[in-house]
Amino acid sequence: MDDQPKFFTEVQRTKIQPMLAELGSAKDLDRKDWLYEKKIDGVRCVAVLAGKTELQSRTGKSITHRFPELAELYRQSGKPCVLDGEIAGVDFNTIQHRIHLDSPFRIRIARTQYPIYYYVFDILYLDGESVKQQPLITRKAILNDILAPGPYAKPLEWADSGESLFEEQKQKGLEGIMAKDKYATYLEGKRWPTWLKVKNFKEAPYYICGVTEGENERSDTFGSLILGEMVDGKLTYVGNVGSGFTHSQLSATLAALTLYKGGCPFEAKPDTDRPVKFWARPELKCEVRYLYMPFEPSAKLRFPTFRKMVS
Secondary structure (H helix, E strand, C coil), X not given: CCCCCHHHHHHHHXXXXXXXXXXXXXXXXXXXXXXXXXXXXCEEEEEEECCCEEEECCCCCECHHHCHHHXXXXXHECCCEEEXXXXXXXCHHHHHCCCCCCCHHHHHHHHHHCCCEEEEEEEEEECCEECCCCCHHHHHHHHHHHECCCCCEEECCCECCCHHHHHHHXXXXXXXXXXXXCCXXXXXXXXXXXXXXXXXXXXXXEEEEEEECCCHHHCCCCCCXXXXXXXXXEEEEEEEECCCCCHHHHHHHHHXXXXXXXXXXXXXXXXXXXXXXXEECCCCEEEEEEECXXXXXXXXXXXXXXXXXXX
């Protein structure tokens, strides 16, 4: 058999777009004929395995050079195939140290300091033929049959009920779980309700310490609120929140904050990613919904969304 079948070069040329999930909730944790997986917090990756290994990001960009330890991944597969999965480390910070590196020297060092693993949850092509129209449960069986567990990759385990799995992820402060229809087909490039992500969100109030400059339709208001919280009597920067606002909330919030203009309230000016429109005295608070992770004073809120102003 040809080690590099025709579909290998076709995949490289067309750039596969992975299937995406919609946002689910607690009511989706015990659906009949669904399966549940841990939501891996890493980098989405389509792997083309056929005599060599080609790794593509969610946008179709080649990332093979960034993860040289996966070069021999094709040897774990019994047949040429195209897989879908997530490259991750022991925590979210691990992958952050790897994903943007391009220098071979820095990649070689990071490979030792920040090891990664490829968690595979789907298969799209097998031996040159598409299996995307097969039910998910069938694709899972194919995947487990052809991909041997190895030092850098393995099929992702799944459960028939999501409640205990979600609670386990929640207790560990991890992102959440995926809920998937066992009989769903793989819809390349589409966000579809047969795949749901159930995330571990929390809500908490934070001090508003300023606003960043807005762009485009927000040029007359602001881009995001600069947030802080008191940690051991010290105001600590926890990130920005720019989503969740209606247009009227943007205008009203800006008008209210203008009355509290002042100097930077932090001991050292934080890196706010965007230019600061103005700083504010930390007297007003807002409630923010965010993805819960084990919190450290230096950590920024992940996926924050504005909920409301609070007293």
